[in-house]
Each structure stands twice: as C-alpha cells, then as structure tokens.
Amino acid sequence: MPTPPLDFAGLPQTPGVYRFRDAAGRALYIGRAVDLRRRVRSYWGSQKGRPRMRRMVPQIVAVEVVECASEHEAAWLERNLLEQSKPRWNRARGGLETPVYLRLDPAPKAPSLTVVHDVLDELTHFGPYLGGTRVRTAVTALGFLYPLAYAGDGLTGAAQAMATARSVTPADHADLLQTVTAILARDPLAAAQARLSLETRRDRAAKALEFELAGRIQEQIEAVGWLASTQRVTVPEPLDANAAGWADGVLVEFAMKAGRIRTWKQSASTREAAMKKLAATPETWADFATRNAELAARISSLHVV
Numbered sequence: 001m002p003t004p005p006l007d008f009a010g011l012p013q014t015p016g017v018y019r020f021r022d023a024a025g026r027a028l029y030i031g032r033a034v035d036l037r038r039r040v041r042s043y044w045g046s047q048k049g050r051p052r053m054r055r056m057v058p059q060i061v062a063v064e065v066v067e068c069a070s071e072h073e074a075a076w077l078e079r080n081l082l083e084q085s086k087p088r089w090n091r092a093r094g095g096l097e098t099p100v101y102l103r104l105d106p107a108p109k110a111p112s113l114t115v116v117h118d119v120l121d122e123l124t125h126f127g128p129y130l131g132g133t134r135v136r137t138a139v140t141a142l143g144f145l146y147p148l149a150y151a152g153d154g155l156t157g158a159a160q161a162m163a164t165a166r167s168v169t170p171a172d173h174a175d176l177l178q179t180v181t182a183i184l185a186r187d188p189l190a191a192a193q194a195r196l197s198l199e200t201r202r203d204r205a206a207k208a209l210e211f212e213l214a215g216r217i218q219e220q221i222e223a224v225g226w227l228a229s230t231q232r233v234t235v236p237e238p239l240d241a242n243a244a245g246w247a248d249g250v251l252v253e254f255a256m257k258a259g260r261i262r263t264w265k266q267s268a269s270t271r272e273a274a275m276k277k278l279a280a281t282p283e284t285w286a287d288f289a290t291r292n293a294e295l296a297a298r299i300s301s302l303h304v305v
Contacts, residue, residue: 001301002044002057002058002060004041004044005060005062005063006062006063006299007089007232008037008040008041009037010090010285010298010299011036011037011040011041011063011065011299012036012037012065012067012295013035013036013037013038014035014036014066014068015032015033015034015035015036015067015069015070015071015073015074016032016033016036016066016067016068016074016076017030017032017033017065017068017077017078017081017264018029018030018031018032018033018039018040018063018064018065018066018304019058019064019065019087019264020043020062020063020087020089020211021060021061021063021064022059022060023059023061023063025062026087026088027085027087028056028059028060028087028088028089029056029087029088029089029090029173030078030081030082030087030090031078032071032074032077032078032246032300033074034074035070036065036067036177036239039063040063040265040302043057043060044057049272052089053089055155056089060268062265063209063292064266064296064299065295065296065299066264066292066295067111067291067295069229069230069231069234070125070230070231071226071229071231072129072130072152072226072229072231073229073230073231073232073233075095075097075131076130076176076231076233076234076260077092077132077232077233077264079095079097079236080094080233080261080262081262081263081264084262084263085263087171095130096286097130097131097132097134098117098128098130098131098216099117099125099128099129099130100116100117100128100129100130100131100134100135101115101116101117101118101125101126101128101236102114102115102116102121102125102127102129102135102139102184102227103115103116103120103121103123103124103125104123104124104125104126104181104184105139106124106177107152107153108121108153108154108170108173109153109154110149110152110153110154110155110175111148111151111152111176111177112147112148112149112181113139113142113143113148113149113180114139114233115116115132115135115139118196119236124130124181125236126184126185126227127236128234128236129226129227131226133229133275134222134223135226135227137219137220137223138139138220138223138224138226138227140220141194141198141217141221141223141224142180142183142194142224143221145194145198146176146179146180146194147162147163147166147168147176148173148176148177150162150163150166150168150179151163151169151170151172151176152170152173153170153173158177164263167299172174177182180217183224183227183228184227184228186228186229186230188228189226189227190228194224194228195221195224195225198217198220198221198224201217202214202217203220205217207212207229227247228296229273232284232288233256233260233261234261235259235260236261237257237259238258238259239256239258239259240256240257240258241255241256241282241285242255242256242277242280242281243255243281243282243285243286243288244258244274244277244278244281244289244293245272245278245281245286245288245290245291245293245294246269246274246290246293247290247293247294247296247297248294248297249268249269249270249272249297250266250267250268250269250293250296250297250300251266251268251269251274251277251293252264252265252266252289252292252293253265253266253267253277253289254285254288254289257275266296
C-alpha cells in the first residue's frame with residue numbers, strides 16, 4: 001500500500017473539498033467530504049472494487065483542502081471547480097445534483113413556497129440550492145411545521161378543509177410568512193427551532209415504533225439543515241471578486257466569477273509579495289481565505305514525500 005503523503009491527524013474533521021496532486025504538481029482528483037480527515041484517509045485503506053482509485057493513489061504526493069462552513073457549501077465548491085476544470089481521475093465535469101431555487105409567493109389570497117429551476121419573476125427567490133429531491137423534502141417539512149399555504153384568504157374546497165383541519169386561518173399569514181422567510185434566510189434561531197420541532201416528532205414516532213415515519217422525518221431534518229446551512233461559494237448575484245489569504249509562506253487564492261467561486265490556487269509566497277492581493281480581498285471573504293491559508297500552511301508542513 002502506498003505511503004500517505006501527510007499525517008492524517010492534521011486534517012480537520014469538518015466538511016470541505018480536497019484535491020490530490022502528483023509529483024509534477026498536476027491535479028489528479030477533486031472531491032468533497034463531510035469529514036475531510038476520514039474521507040482523505042479512506043484512499044489509503046481498502047480500495048476493493050475501485051480499480052481506478054487503486055491506480056491513482058500511488059501517484060498522489062500532495063493533498064490540498066478547503067474547509068467549508070457546511071456540507072452544502074462543500075458540494076457547491078466541488079461542483080464549481082469541476083465545471084471549470086476536470087482533473088484526469090474525476091469521471092464527470094460538475095456534479096450530479098440539480099441546482100434549484102425556492103420561490104416564495106406571499107400573496108394573501110394563496111401564499112406558496114415552490115421549487116423552481118430558475119428565477120422566474122420579481123418574487124423573492126432563495127438559493128440556489130443543490131439537489132431537487134432534497135429541497136422538495138425540506139419544503140414538505142416546512143409545510144408541515146408552518147402551513148403557510150393554508151393561511152390564504154382565498155382558499156376553497158380541499159384547501160379550505162385542510163386549513164380547518166390544521167387550525168390555520170388568514171390571521172396566521174404574517175407570522176407563518178415571517179418564520180418561513182427567516183429559515184430560508186438562514187436565521188440560526190429560526191432554523192434551530194424548526195430542527196427541534198422535527199426532532200420531537202421523530203422521537204415521538206420512534207417511541208411509538210413507527211420507524212418508517214421516524215426515518216422520513218430524519219430525512220426532513222437533514223434536508224432543512226441543507227437549506228439553512230451557511231453557503232457562500234455560490235450566490236444568486238452575478239458577483240466577480242478575488243479573495244486571498246496568507247499564512248506561514250503559503251498564499252491561497254479564490255476567484256469568484258458571476259457569483260460562483262471558480263478557481264482555487266495555492267502557492268508559496270512571502271507576505272510582502274502577497275500584500276496587494278490580501279489588501280484587495282473583500283472583507284466578507286477575508287476570514288474564509290485566511291482560515292484556509294492557515295490550514296494549507298499546516299498541511300504543507302506535514303508532507304513527508
């Protein structure tokens with residue numbers, strides 16, 4: 001088995017993106033992880049049934065990682081990087097999940113929250129998110145917890161009957177709209193309350209031995225977390241910006257084009273040489289870039305080949 005190119009203990013146990021390089025400095029593979037340490041270490045474990053990976057691993061001499069704020073952010077960063085440039089050992093350019101938005105219509109007559117593939121009109125849209133199925137699962141969960149769709153004053157037929165069954169009236173419209181908006185805007189308190197409510201339902205179902213229902217609610221918990229988690233590497237505004245961080249001789253650079261981080265570079269640099277790029281980094285990106293430069297410097301010091 002090949003010798004790992006670094007001490008795995010130096011990798012964070014957090015979500016992120018990793019990149020393998022060969023002796024010539026060429027990118028071999030880009031991937032994402034829920035736990036960077038566990039995922040990267042797995043390549044030096046059993047690769048039974050993965051002949052492609054068995055051929056790639058002996059070529060790895062360096063590992064680079066970006067620590068992300070959430071699994072969702074890591075998924076977007078991986079997708080963006082692969083759309084820009086696909087290393088040899090990656091099978092596909094981009095990702096498998098479908099990008100979607102959530103369209104919130106606050107109309108008093110018939111409010112709604114729907115999944116759409118594009119920004120359609122002047123109504124409020126949240127996102128973009130990855131994974132249409134996961135996002136629809138989250139919408140189902142929010143619709144159960146906060147039945148905004150049944151708080152309209154123009155409901156008829158089955159919708160009115162459901163509103164009556166759920167004890168929802170047009171008087172609830174403002175509060176329900178405010179809560180749903182807060183969760184989609186990633187307000188931590190609103191998201192935590194939604195999670196607590198879902199966990200209570202899940203635990204109640206499990207206690208009643210309704211394990212299938214408990215499993216579905218657990219999926220809803222994860223889906224709502226996906227929506228509400230921090231995700232800054234892909235934004236709806238068509239922003240162009242460059243961000244750089246420096247630590248202990250390592251410069252890390254990110255370039256955002258049209259609202260997506262498209263490139264990620266690491267290189268040796270003195271602080272003096274990096275100062276112009278550091279000064280031009282938007283304040284909102286300084287922490288992200290600096291944190292990952294510090295991580296890159298720590299990992300670089302752990303290389304053993």
